[in-house]
Amino acid sequence: MSANHDGTTLLEVRGLTKIFGTLTACDHVDLNIAKGEIHALLGENGAGKSTLVKMLFGSLEPNSGEIFWNGQAVRIASPGAAKKLGIGMVFQHFSLFEALTAAENIALSLDDGSPISSIAAKARALSYSYGLPLDPESLVGDLSVGERQRIEIIRCLLQTPQLVILDEPTSVLTPQEADKLFETLERLRSEGKSILYISHRLEEVKRICDRATVLRHGKVVGHCNPRQETASSLARMMVGNEVKAVVRAPAEGIETAPALLDIRALTRKPATPFSIPLKNINLSVRAGEVIGIAGVAGNGQGEFFESVSGEVLQQDAASVRIRGKDAGGLTITGRRLMGAAFVPEERLGHGAAPRMKLSENLLLSRHATDGKAFVGPGGMVKSAAVYAAAQRIIEAMDVRKSAPDPEAAALSGGNLQKFIVGRELDRRPSVMVVNQPTWGVDAGAAAHIRQTLIELARSGSAVLVISQDLDELFEISDAIAVMHNGQLSKPLPIAEATFEKIGLLMGGAEPGHAEHTLETA
């Protein structure tokens, strides 16, 4: 596992500074990346990681500072210039075109002018050789987040870069997929390539990274060898103080508690030729418990969430029951009025309207359930009350922002997620359904979100969490069910669940025939 870098520096950054208005996103950042090393860039949301890599990739221009590539001072004026130097990037907020196929998306970032069919063949071959299977003909709009990320990675690798920047790459992968990715990264390192790895998952940073640079509030606060640190010492450097471990109080009397969310024989035909049909799903979530749903991206979790939340209505009203009443025929608002709350996977455009302020987003999702508090006589909005509630949520969830009431799109992904989860928690819902609660959220904030979900359950609510992060599910769930190809397994009580069992179910093995096969996507 030792780094095979020869110590020569590939990329060096001195005093890089970027100022947005009154916010100094990066403040005299120094960084150097050697040839053939995996270098971690650690930091909380809003620490300036994304700003830094955008400057390295040429999509932002630094206010001051210098960048050296192979010892030469360079100015990276555009992403094109970065690519020419040999810098490849896998974005966190994917830069893919939804209306185009995977192959077309890949072709767009290559400048060699070869025909799409040969690019598709190359992409397919490369994707299989790196264990990231990909169908080049599929339309990106139909793909899950995990599958989209594969396209980004393959696209980047096809450009044969010297330095690959990965922004939170494992946040949407299964353990098996993540292992494959790590193999890929180690293979790239052995080929002499350098990797800048941005993550907040400390265990994986410890596992694969040779060196780490830690950012806090735009400043470099330390360099270290992650292998010589513990997860908690890394977290301390990142956050500046201790991260509290999530405490899961024992759930008591769950067996006799009423099922607040009851899903009975939920079946759904595929809406598009590419979506997954749901097959006879049965699940009860009782007051006081957290049930987790694991699964490889794109196995019907999205369709399941749509059906449970009411984004798509059911033919059979009894297939979704909330607090003992049929809700299958009700819209999202109808289900919210019954005491349910929902947090979708996609933050921008789904969980929040990007160009609207946080307070406006709050009103959009709660005008019906909290009509009395937020809407006055004649339908007039009580702006002051909405604003105050938004500030309350911002405070409770520690949302970091640049203005008192910014547009949703102005927040970093993790901070917006904190706000969206907080917006729903603030209602004290009796049924809470969350899809990917902490995707792209840093350690401190993720622990906070997880803890609040557990506490919500223990105070008597039913909580259903769909997540691709197995660590998270094991941390918070009382039982874990696995979704595979539109079918849901029986929930496995947490005491009986192991990573291996769940991983095999995610791969499609029948329970009991776990030795069968392990096959991802």
Add this chain to the structure above:
Amino acid sequence: MDITVNILLTIATAATPLLIAAIGELVVERSGVLNLGVEGMMIMGAVGGFGAGYLTGSPWIGLLAAVAMGAVFSLLFAVMTLSLATNQVATGLSLTLLGLGLSGMMGTSFVGQPGERLPNLDIPGLTSIPVIGRLLFGQDPIFYISIALTAAVMWFLFKTRTGLTLRSIGDSHTSAHALGIKVIRYRYLAVIFGGACAGLAGGHLSLVYTPQWVENMAAGRGWIALALVVFASWRPWRVLAGAYIFGAVWIGQLHAQAFGIPVPSQLLSSLPYLATVVVLVLISRNKRLTMMNTPASLGQPFVPDR
């Protein structure tokens, strides 16, 4: 038989300017820019084409002038919306208003003057073939340009790398920028191409359709072209179908009116619009296909953050 041929020829003549203007606008919109100034660019092409033809005595110079006039006029729109990031809807509307006024002023001395007409194709031995000779080998040159242009745009958009890049910009300019694609440069070229096409369509009006200058002679064709692009869900062959359906019903209702069919003439005049919309809506029922073809960033100004 002769009557049928004549009717088919008039349909082609009616459809050609719509097709050319719409194909140009299709390319503009595929790049994510909404230029509502088609009517204005068209009328500028018409006055420029007529004027150049009238002053030089050559309809061919008129043709070039029409194209150049449309392109230069669209450059004004491009500078405003792309470099200065003004609102595309407002800028496009003012381009139309400016074009209508400016062309009227420029054309005052041309009113009532006889113009030059582009000669029809005449290939000895071929054009004289009964029925198909005149249809295939005896039309005006702009008709052939319009068909070639449609085929070329289809090939460009869906078979070339540059066309793919253009479509990607229309889908998401932020993603395109992140990949290092020069969004603004592509859009400039697309807008100028659209302007040149609108100018050519205008030239067809004043050099072929009715070789004279009449104020406001585009008569709403630019707006029809705009609607065709949307109802054809941004696909070239559907634009062609739409333009010809419109042309056919338009000519049909003119004949119906001439025969004195007891249907109010206003109703007949509205038929081409109705028929085109109904047909195009019917062929665009596939939601998925429509979603795939709609430029998602249409009309949004692009300002890269640096």
